[in-house]
Amino acid sequence: MSVTERNPRDTIRPIRIEDVEHATRVLAHAFEADPVLRFIIPDDADWQRVSLPWFRSVLRSAVRRESALIDDRGQGVIVWETPAAGAGLARQLLSTIRMTGLLRHNLGRARLLSDTLRSYRPRRAHWYLAYIGIEPGKQRSGLGQALLDSLLERADIARMPVYLECSARGNLGFYNQARFHLVDEVTIPTGVNTWPMLREPNPA
Known part of the structure; x- marks a missing residue:
């Protein structure tokens, strides 16, 4: 199988600390037009x-928790929380703003989003897919x-x-x-x- 025909799954691996700067740029580019994130910012x-x-803060934390994957060409990144009872995108941003002092005037928007979504999140233990x-x-x-697929295999x-x-x-x-x-x-x-979504693990 040629490089161009290679199954992308064969290239997926856990993210390492030396990947963080590049992966940070990948996520920033990928989410630049995301409607929910741009509602907050x-x-x-x-x-x-x-x-x-x-x-960068999200990925450094994910490296410590071993909860992020990257392909070996550095073109895609996935990050999750495990377990994530009550976690969410807006809460992550709230935490980052508080830690860094960045964009304190946007706290209200992040809080509004977090409060609105809170009741939809599972109360039982679960993994939260934060970013792909x-x-x-x-x-x-x-x-x-x-x-x-690589994430869901781990969750199963x-x-x-x-x-x-x-x-x-x-x-x-x-x-x-x-x-x-x-x-x-x-x-x-x-x-x-x-759109909140939930996936149950595959039966054994």
Whole structure:
């Protein structure tokens, strides 16, 4: 099999500390137009200032917890929390803002999102899929599926459900194919939509 025909799954590995800076840029690029994140940080200059410290903090923590994967070409990254009772994207940002002092004027938006989604999150132990990001020029190559499959295999072994908050209607089919079911469609008071989804582990 040639390099171009290689199964993307064969290239997936745990992220290492030396990957953090590159992986930080991958996530910042991948989520630059994400509607939910840009609801929290709508200003372009603010995004440029906060996105790298934010994702860097997330990834350093993930390296310590062994809860992030990257492909060996550095084109895609997936990050999760394990277990994640009550965790969520907005809470991660709140923590980063408090730790770094960045964008304190955006705390209200992050709090609003976190408070709105709190009731949809599973109360039992679960893994929270925080980020799956592919370099914009490398999307639709099968890499996102390979990253997700690698995570779900680990979750199945651990017998853990996986919860996520999908930020784009167009991605619902991608997650449905992986046996995530829609919990609800949530409209944030300002009009931004997000879709909580949950996947039970495969039967043994």
